[in-house]
Amino acid sequence: MSSTVISPPNRNYLNVSYTVRSWLLTHDHKRIALLYLVGVTFFFVIGGLAAAVVRLELMTPRGDLTESETYNKLFTMHGITMTFFFLIPAIPAVLGNFLVPLMVGARDLAFPKLNLLSWYLYMLGGLLTMWSILAGGVDTGWTFYTPYSSTYSNTYVMATALGVFTAGFSSILTGLNIIVTTHKMRCPGLTWFRLPLFIWSMYAASLIMVLATPVLAAAIVLVGLERVLGIGIFDPAMGGDPLLFQHLFWFYAHPAVYIMVLPAFGVISELVACFSQRRPFGYSFIGFSSFAIAILGFLVWGHHMFVSGQSVYAGLIFSLLSFLVAIPSGIKVFNWTATLYKASISWETPMLYALGFVGLFTIGGLTGLFLACLAIDVHVHDTYFVVAHFHYIMVGGTVMAFLGGIHFWWPKITGRMYPESWARLSAILIFIGFNLTFFPQFILGYLGMPRRYHIYPEEFQVLNVMSSAGASILGVGYFFPMTYLIWSIFYGPVAPDNPFGHTGLEWQTPSPPPTENFAEIPIVTEEAYNFLPDDTRQKIAEEVPLVPVA
Amino acid sequence: MSQSLSPAVDPTPFESSVGSRSHESVVAHHFVDAEQQHATAELGMWMFLVTEIMFFGAFFLAYLIYREWYPAAFAQGSHHMDVMLGTLNTAVLLTSSFTMALAVHAAEHSQRRQLVGLLSATFVLGAVFLGIKGLEYYHKYAEQLIPFAGWTFGPTGNERVGMMAFFNLYFLMTGMHAFHMVLGLAMLAILIVLANSDRIPSSRSILVHNVGLYWHFVDLVWVYLFPFFYLVAIRPAGHL
Amino acid sequence: MDAKIKHSEPSLGLTSAVFAALLVLLVVTVLVAQVELGSWNFVVAAGVATLKAVLILLVFMRVYYGTPLIWLVSGAGFVWLAILFNFVFCDYMTRGDAHSPTRDLGVSYEVRSRSTSD
Numbered sequence: 001m002s003s004t005v006i007s008p009p010n011r012n013y014l015n016v017s018y019t020v021r022s023w024l025l026t027h028d029h030k031r032i033a034l035l036y037l038v039g040v041t042f043f044f045v046i047g048g049l050a051a052a053v054v055r056l057e058l059m060t061p062r063g064d065l066t067e068s069e070t071y072n073k074l075f076t077m078h079g080i081t082m083t084f085f086f087l088i089p090a091i092p093a094v095l096g097n098f099l100v101p102l103m104v105g106a107r108d109l110a111f112p113k114l115n116l117l118s119w120y121l122y123m124l125g126g127l128l129t130m131w132s133i134l135a136g137g138v139d140t141g142w143t144f145y146t147p148y149s150s151t152y153s154n155t156y157v158m159a160t161a162l163g164v165f166t167a168g169f170s171s172i173l174t175g176l177n178i179i180v181t182t183h184k185m186r187c188p189g190l191t192w193f194r195l196p197l198f199i200w201s202m203y204a205a206s207l208i209m210v211l212a213t214p215v216l217a218a219a220i221v222l223v224g225l226e227r228v229l230g231i232g233i234f235d236p237a238m239g240g241d242p243l244l245f246q247h248l249f250w251f252y253a254h255p256a257v258y259i260m261v262l263p264a265f266g267v268i269s270e271l272v273a274c275f276s277q278r279r280p281f282g283y284s285f286i287g288f289s290s291f292a293i294a295i296l297g298f299l300v301w302g303h304h305m306f307v308s309g310q311s312v313y314a315g316l317i318f319s320l321l322s323f324l325v326a327i328p329s330g331i332k333v334f335n336w337t338a339t340l341y342k343a344s345i346s347w348e349t350p351m352l353y354a355l356g357f358v359g360l361f362t363i364g365g366l367t368g369l370f371l372a373c374l375a376i377d378v379h380v381h382d383t384y385f386v387v388a389h390f391h392y393i394m395v396g397g398t399v400m401a402f403l404g405g406i407h408f409w410w411p412k413i414t415g416r417m418y419p420e421s422w423a424r425l426s427a428i429l430i431f432i433g434f435n436l437t438f439f440p441q442f443i444l445g446y447l448g449m450p451r452r453y454h455i456y457p458e459e460f461q462v463l464n465v466m467s468s469a470g471a472s473i474l475g476v477g478y479f480f481p482m483t484y485l486i487w488s489i490f491y492g493p494v495a496p497d498n499p500f501g502h503t504g505l506e507w508q509t510p511s512p513p514p515t516e517n518f519a520e521i522p523i524v525t526e527e528a529y530n531f532l533p534d535d536t537r538q539k540i541a542e543e544v545p546l547v548p549v550a
Numbered sequence: 551m552s553q554s555l556s557p558a559v560d561p562t563p564f565e566s567s568v569g570s571r572s573h574e575s576v577v578a579h580h581f582v583d584a585e586q587q588h589a590t591a592e593l594g595m596w597m598f599l600v601t602e603i604m605f606f607g608a609f610f611l612a613y614l615i616y617r618e619w620y621p622a623a624f625a626q627g628s629h630h631m632d633v634m635l636g637t638l639n640t641a642v643l644l645t646s647s648f649t650m651a652l653a654v655h656a657a658e659h660s661q662r663r664q665l666v667g668l669l670s671a672t673f674v675l676g677a678v679f680l681g682i683k684g685l686e687y688y689h690k691y692a693e694q695l696i697p698f699a700g701w702t703f704g705p706t707g708n709e710r711v712g713m714m715a716f717f718n719l720y721f722l723m724t725g726m727h728a729f730h731m732v733l734g735l736a737m738l739a740i741l742i743v744l745a746n747s748d749r750i751p752s753s754r755s756i757l758v759h760n761v762g763l764y765w766h767f768v769d770l771v772w773v774y775l776f777p778f779f780y781l782v783a784i785r786p787a788g789h790l
Numbered sequence: 791m792d793a794k795i796k797h798s799e800p801s802l803g804l805t806s807a808v809f810a811a812l813l814v815l816l817v818v819t820v821l822v823a824q825v826e827l828g829s830w831n832f833v834v835a836a837g838v839a840t841l842k843a844v845l846i847l848l849v850f851m852r853v854y855y856g857t858p859l860i861w862l863v864s865g866a867g868f869v870w871l872a873i874l875f876n877f878v879f880c881d882y883m884t885r886g887d888a889h890s891p892t893r894d895l896g897v898s899y900e901v902r903s904r905s906t907s908d
Contacts, residue, residue: 229698239620241615302877312884600863614879637816784831
């Protein structure tokens, strides 16, 4: 715990220069993180708007708002934008970019120019995709399944695929940068077991980005070559197998789920430790379970193909291995809970998001076990049960952690505090809105409502209206942070260096940090979670009356 | 870059180090010393090569599946390959890898003239490889063995579909390999210009080393492509 | 400056010897392909290619002289490829004849399911 004295106006990475050029050509990882924050927020809004139209359409059983073709394009647009341009870069490229060098005590990432290139590739890919949507849209679903995508679809598959391909390079470069930085740029004394858990999980997620993304690139190249040249690797008329595409796609896309959720685990580990003022229970177990998830995540992709015509034997193996992922995930949830046990918890906004995350992720994970089970999956495959399941992981998990992390590190990023009561209100709104949106979808799916249809039988209307109502609450919940966080940049109270009393390296620099991060490269002698022991803190609390920190 | 540095840190950018080759100018601001910078660059290149392995791996997977499915068609297809040209090309590429390895050695020992010569030799060999590859492509075109892009595909009979898969894979994988060769040639050209104007001191030999890693990797892919397409099955007598 | 970066590198003699070995292996693989070995032709061709690849990796690409981390990273790509190949073949090798467009998809599946229910 360092001083909470308000630092005098200092020369920091934000005020060192104000020109547009200094932002667009910056090599500073902190500025690139902010560029990414602008990017992911933009794509989140686009994807969110698509979801809003989808939910509006589903208010009634008839297809009265959009045509079937338009509806197909809408859910495709929602899926592609949210996965490739929001969920995957959200935590690694924004928080990871900002925090990894600070947490390992380095002046920058290992390859600052590649980092900037990565942002440009991301924006280029995103804008290509946006263009294809404006030009007429894509209707393949975010999964681009062949032979529909390669042979039949008359929509802008090529432009979208090229966009996703380009964004894939950006993802690879981010992952590569984080891995090399973690290996080569740690400051003296910072051994692996002194690293914050955020770094462990970012490292594991980066491994997946580097190892899996190229396979997606290969699959997309093959779809593109089939559309443009007619090289029919997936075309049965030329001896190809459409199912091979699904293997290649899910070899990437299943581990990609862990690209989205592993960084979220890292954020939650930091939040839980900080707001219970404790070393995370079972530090090394949380750390190693990240690696276990990253590796096991590569062995289970076939559970997306149980009903695709994959062999029953392969289905059996993939099913068995899918159950195993529950073990490291369970280890994490138990360890977070044990960290909270009898701790003196403080209820700032980031902690509300963290607690929301633990509950929602648990529901999402447990329903995943239903889907890993061969027989049940045949029943609920391609129903709203699946939709609800992965939204509990992606939105209840990743988005909650992203928002929690943004609030937690906002003082460090901007040097200003967010308004606490507004933030708490929207955290609660998001939690309520989220559950109202997605819990009915579990029931809908179990009753047999298939996904990707906009016309449904009358008896599903009540649950669908509940879901749409929840979505509007969720929308309001997301709108608040966008507003008050921007407000706080100009009018928020000036943040101290370490408002939440965390002991990590990133809190030992001024808020916001100077361009070179540390006046002198720190020498680390203890681990990142060097909180006072519980009984000592209790004694202090008895003697000194509690004062709210912020 | 320099505007983002505090006065406390040496503001000389990495690129403008021509002329003054002091210790500080070669090491970028965020590294402690040249050793760390060197090791970081090498690890970064290896991580990149891992992504390349996975990328090509997907195509090799498709190859193995379809070879499993159409053994007879693959044997027939490979009989249309020119083993002489293929062997020659493999030898050319292996030789270029050898000259590249020697070039790295020359760069580390500040032998500028050998470095320029060896890099140029590598470049020429790479270009020869692409030339021979182009010739082979032309032969395939003349023999009506291109199954895509609207060209007539000659082979008929039971194995026609399997042979389509074979030639699709052949053009896909050798084409992707040739594309990587072109990128490698571009990197070599830049290195030759830099080395010729004496801008690769031994302290920056990592540049040559990393391009060398890439070049060897491309060679390594070909080492598999050659037997997989040219040597699938024993040939009828006198057909070599 | 030179003294600061320690290069662990193969000698020129070893580099040349590896080059010679690669050329010899090239001749070997072409010659063996002319001998009828049945399905072993593929095994030999792939084995020789792998031997060549290992030589290139260890000497030309200097993995042999690299840190443990370089060993780990250079191996990781191949291990992950093995994962991809293994599980995909898990599917393809046990799909029966379902892939063949000339055979009835139903028949082989029927036979299989009946024999397991016995």
